[in-house]
Amino acid sequence: MLIKSGTIVRADSVFEADIAIQDGKVAGIIEGSLFPEAEQVVNAQGKYVLAGIIDPHNHMREPGIVEREDWITGTMAAAAGGVTMVLEHPVSVPPTTSAKAFLDKKALAESKSLVDFGLFGGNGTTSIEQIPELAALGAVAFKTFIWDYPDRQAEFAGITCTDDDALLEIFEAVAKTGLMQDLHAESKSVVEHYTKKLIAAGRRDPMVHEDSRPVLSEVEAVSRTVMFAMETGCRLNIPHISSGSATAVIKEAKKKGYHNITVETCPQYLFLTKERLAEIGPYGKINPPLRSKEEQDKLWEYLLDGTIDTIGSDHGPHLVVHKEKGWKDIFAAPAGSAAVETMLPVMLNGVNQGRLTLQMVTRLMSENVAKLYGLYPRKGVIQVGSDADLVIVDMNKEMTVDRRQAYTKEKESSRMFDGYHLVGLPVMTIVRGTVVMRDGQVIGKPGYGKFVPHLQAA
Amino acid sequence: MLIKSGTIVRADSVFEADIAIQDGKVAGIIEGSLFPEAEQVVNAQGKYVLAGIIDPHNHMREPGIVEREDWITGTMAAAAGGVTMVLEHPVSVPPTTSAKAFLDKKALAESKSLVDFGLFGGNGTTSIEQIPELAALGAVAFKTFIWDYPDRQAEFAGITCTDDDALLEIFEAVAKTGLMQDLHAESKSVVEHYTKKLIAAGRRDPMVHEDSRPVLSEVEAVSRTVMFAMETGCRLNIPHISSGSATAVIKEAKKKGYHNITVETCPQYLFLTKERLAEIGPYGKINPPLRSKEEQDKLWEYLLDGTIDTIGSDHGPHLVVHKEKGWKDIFAAPAGSAAVETMLPVMLNGVNQGRLTLQMVTRLMSENVAKLYGLYPRKGVIQVGSDADLVIVDMNKEMTVDRRQAYTKEKESSRMFDGYHLVGLPVMTIVRGTVVMRDGQVIGKPGYGKFVPHLQAA
Amino acid sequence: MLIKSGTIVRADSVFEADIAIQDGKVAGIIEGSLFPEAEQVVNAQGKYVLAGIIDPHNHMREPGIVEREDWITGTMAAAAGGVTMVLEHPVSVPPTTSAKAFLDKKALAESKSLVDFGLFGGNGTTSIEQIPELAALGAVAFKTFIWDYPDRQAEFAGITCTDDDALLEIFEAVAKTGLMQDLHAESKSVVEHYTKKLIAAGRRDPMVHEDSRPVLSEVEAVSRTVMFAMETGCRLNIPHISSGSATAVIKEAKKKGYHNITVETCPQYLFLTKERLAEIGPYGKINPPLRSKEEQDKLWEYLLDGTIDTIGSDHGPHLVVHKEKGWKDIFAAPAGSAAVETMLPVMLNGVNQGRLTLQMVTRLMSENVAKLYGLYPRKGVIQVGSDADLVIVDMNKEMTVDRRQAYTKEKESSRMFDGYHLVGLPVMTIVRGTVVMRDGQVIGKPGYGKFVPHLQAA
């Protein structure tokens, strides 16, 4: 297979060349004249060829919560969005906290996924002993919540930790594996304090969602866990950072030389503010919440100065029946949105607006993800010998986001950017040399996607 | 009364003059020739006259724990040490968490104290509602512990808070009073984590005391509560800071303009390190613990650059029978030491060593204390109209600390500096114009000391 | 003499007391009731008593340029403005670069001055050898200009230095004396560059004065000379700083521990911007020039955070006949203004506006000046044993500045604040116990003022 005449965009450089693909791998980057023939030729003239997007933050909901999403619908959405690999988080029924759960999920996903995938191990106060085993099985990283959900034990058993004593133990155990600990960083106590005050004041409308989980709750949680990472040497990644103020804490840690501490944000935090809830109510409820313009401006500052390492989707659809409760009582609605399908288009639109560059897109959404989660250079770069995971991008193609045309199972969960006009779209998604999406149509086959372990376990 | 020919040391200047005292107040600062006569003349030639020391951190143990200390023995020790006023913390039986407890303690102390005193109100998760009342009664500040002591409820009921939700509520309530919140800053969870590991490793000897409460526990607690103070606008004071690393957090807050955040250290942290426990075992156990030389060096750096605001004693004797348990099991011994008697001599010795100046001593141990706790300019400065609280200091006088000669009730608790040779001693303590200590002999009368309310309530 | 019932303002504290004065010195600070009688009693009820203002930056123009100012008119202006001591700079005919010139000027001033005075030594490329001698005679500091004035050698011979080689030599020589080097910090080359460009563009109007001497010229000169001070250990003071950007350089040096580097600004830079030249044309020409609002805002920031050490007047009148040339050609007009008379009133007005406090005024305009120039504690503080140099201030008294009523010789040079309505005025100036100004009327006697040497030479 030959991708002809495209403009190749890498984190370090941009140039024109053909890409030869053989046995699912990049076999050559070559001047057009040199290679006259190939079985299959893709004309990429006038378009950009990037390494496939790797979504480091995805909730596929399967096994066990398939009414919201499953590995087929979820990875169709991924393929549609130019995503060639997803890293799936452990919130499922059962949660991915044991070897059995891990292997079961792996087998299930291998039979259904259209794109390649990696799996997080879940850890928490009650599942510290499973950490080495999950690492040995190829988990890309671990994920915990410093929270508890007494009413949602089916999904969350073993992946929560509300006690700093146990959290230090977890960090010490993960540090020994060399893997990274992801951690949802909001302070439960702080959130409860402000929620209680709002309820006492009679406020339960969508507009108070952010007030109930103020920036302080993220700053405190990040500060505390960063200190623990510094002390234990554990690699720590803060996913879906929402506020510039919390990102500043990570910047400080990096400046002191703590390169084991990293941070991810999501397109919704970069392009939407809390005012969005006035329009879409509970469909705009995510945790941490959308923030103010001021915090968003700071977030962009840290994106542009290199503090922020990766961009994830935090894809996690919810049922309409549950979301709808939030119009009257925002605290009654679940938090989450469908996001994997729009994550790349939203960022490409940002490129067209001059907010960032295509090279930054590939660094944040592919190269850095691959490096942090032990997939590089198999994934995350266009290079001879690397997997031929590619997304071809047409920076002039336009669409207006229409949630009714989403591939995700619960289309109403796709309201975040619904109605937004975007310029710059993925037009072809290639996984290991096979086209899985062409011109917006997903043509990949369930079960084609492969499990990719962390390179330490490979 | 006239104090003749002394060298007056103020935070801002040093000069020679006489001090006239009338009705317990400084009535004049005058050139010798101007005032030929006075009823009583004290010759201070060759000596330094400082505003009396105000100890912001004192546990008198009465009511309720008088086997360890009481208001007579405790304030005799204070007077002996050049201390003209103590600010008493709420750990007693009952704790000072209600108007009744406050007024009872006030009456008791008025009948017994040799020196002036102020009282902290105690607050915690269960005593938030009493905050306004205690402020109205003249409490100098509030004190809480982010810890719990299920077995010591007699002393600690109502002055603990282990939940950040409640802590924010406390801060909000205290912010409304304009007073300061003092807070013992060690993370319970972090201490438990390391203690558990040491016990699992078979270590219970005195030398592991510091390992069980590492610098991280102080840094985390300070960081978190500083964030809460920033958010709520509550004035926050961290007493007995032990590590330079934790002080750095406060320096950062001050640099950002948060002047409502202040910090106290104690002479023991400045002049002793954790190696002292090799000599005196459990008698060297205090919380937070004595630290390494490296942390101490940083602490000095922050003392000299003005980050540290005050010096307190954290005077709090314990029974020998309890302390002795710690030789075999350091975790079984209580934490605390008798310190009010030596706090000034130890600092004066530091002046003679060239570590700091007399002007810094008066700023840290008198002027700043008076300013932070609402006593200035009635206390804390030698100025016309201010109370004539003075300590006369002979910088050439020497002694070797001998715990057997201490005024405190449990003399064995005075082992911290026992055997140390000190140069520079207080030779006269004057409270409102009355000499209460002369040449080391306490001659004040129990019941002379007055309650001094915070100026807001005065 | 007794000053009764005033509110004494010191850098460190504010309180009410009487001040007894005997033999020209403060003999007592006392409670009213204690001292029933005195020969002379001044009622200061409702007013503030500050240590007399010391102007560290004054050009008396005598000997040799008496058409502009002389020691009688100049010190009458000082006394009128609450200034009890002036530090006179070396620009006169001859310049104060030799023992003879110094002693001649001293004798002259002793015969004419109404207030106390100190003298700068002038130094430059050609007068390095005289440095030790001038220090021995009691010069308060040295002053040089990194500029040359080939046409004005009468005033400037020996006090200029355009060569960094010589400047380093000067710094090394001054470092040995322990005195301070003052240095007019503008880069001649940079100013020439921009002046040339403006002239080439046909611009000579008053509004281009600042463009011709941009902030860069001050920043560069300050940066360079600060480096030299760091290297040689010479004490360096930058007088009349005009821009926040240049002050930032000094803040950085202080943060690195270089406490030998200090900085003065003037009221005109704090309260006027370059737009003032649209109103008063060449009468608003001073060097460095008035700056933009943005630079002024930063200057205030550095005033309030303690970076700026002192405030001087840079008093230096010029003849109308020379100033008037500047309407057509601003480069043809001399730079300078009469400023000593309004310096305190302008700052007091700032206090009434809430821009700074009275305590800051006394610190910046008296205490710090005395400390930096070796006069403290004889000058600069209200303290027993210090000279009774006082200014009594009525913070409610008002006036509209009227240049026609100025005491300075060339009244038209007083146009800077002409027409400004000021609230807060000095109502009595006392030099060593003698009233020299009462209610705006100067009643001091020429020749009363004394030469005060640097304490090293005293």
Place this chain on the structure above:
Amino acid sequence: MLIKSGTIVRADSVFEADIAIQDGKVAGIIEGSLFPEAEQVVNAQGKYVLAGIIDPHNHMREPGIVEREDWITGTMAAAAGGVTMVLEHPVSVPPTTSAKAFLDKKALAESKSLVDFGLFGGNGTTSIEQIPELAALGAVAFKTFIWDYPDRQAEFAGITCTDDDALLEIFEAVAKTGLMQDLHAESKSVVEHYTKKLIAAGRRDPMVHEDSRPVLSEVEAVSRTVMFAMETGCRLNIPHISSGSATAVIKEAKKKGYHNITVETCPQYLFLTKERLAEIGPYGKINPPLRSKEEQDKLWEYLLDGTIDTIGSDHGPHLVVHKEKGWKDIFAAPAGSAAVETMLPVMLNGVNQGRLTLQMVTRLMSENVAKLYGLYPRKGVIQVGSDADLVIVDMNKEMTVDRRQAYTKEKESSRMFDGYHLVGLPVMTIVRGTVVMRDGQVIGKPGYGKFVPHLQAA
């Protein structure tokens, strides 16, 4: 031509692949199996393939000073050292300050050079008007000296500037071209000051060379010119930075967002200290001088944190007869050394010592150079379409530097690293697909090298 089985090292990644070369350009980067045949095959198994080294700082001495070096001997030395392109500075007879001089030098070099080359334009006080013309001819950048050499006008006429007024004019003129200004950053006045003092103290031995040009002279010159670059927007590059202290100034500028300011150092500053002059006397004299270990340690810190952009050789041989004078009088010897031949081997040895990585070598010595001087992506990267300029490196090959075997004309000028044992050597140098050095033997042809203009002029 095919380079088989090598490990390709790029700034961003390292991987194994073959490189196909056609018409002097990289035509493909391909998996081995894909391309069975080629006319010429180079086996690079076990070796590393880097983009050819570009020396941004080279003095070829021709025309006019050919007794020291010429374009044939100089570029033979370059080829021997793995250097595929040199950027030649304007110090020659005549200096490269006019279109004629530029074109003459270009023609001369085209007839003699073995490797590709770019040319600096020289500028100074007297040659400002030629700036646009030189830019139009393809000069890679400009170079000036803030110094004067009245006795060496043949070489230096028109490339010196001792007046900040003119320097600002130069910066403004260069800013308009978009090119970079290189500037030798030492303060003449500061150097004269310290030289004078040393001579007065009777010191002229080699060991005082550094004392005569202290770090201050570099810090001051860098600070000043950085300010001018900030003000004018001119791109400024400081070549051959010698001290960490001066590099810190550039780091500060970069942190403030001034990305137009860059800096180069040389291997001699990274691996030798001033003590080297005890061994090789005047042969170790370069300007700026070799520094102390302490400054060198800081320099490494700034190399590793990315502050330093490029590494150059500052190749510039001198005659033995002139150098020898320096044993008795170091001030009488000229400054400079032959360095192009050892620059890469010394850095490779550093890689083997673990001081830096091969990827850093290629970034600092090729990619960044190409980017800063307008040559990228034609030069500086292994990429399809780029010139096939390559150096193949054997990291296990060793040699002891022997100045007698140097290709440079004045072999005694190669004493800097003479006698050093180095591990890691270039074994093949390829310029546009043609091998010019193999196994240490230079086989390129004079006149093969091409002039490469700045891409703006291309």
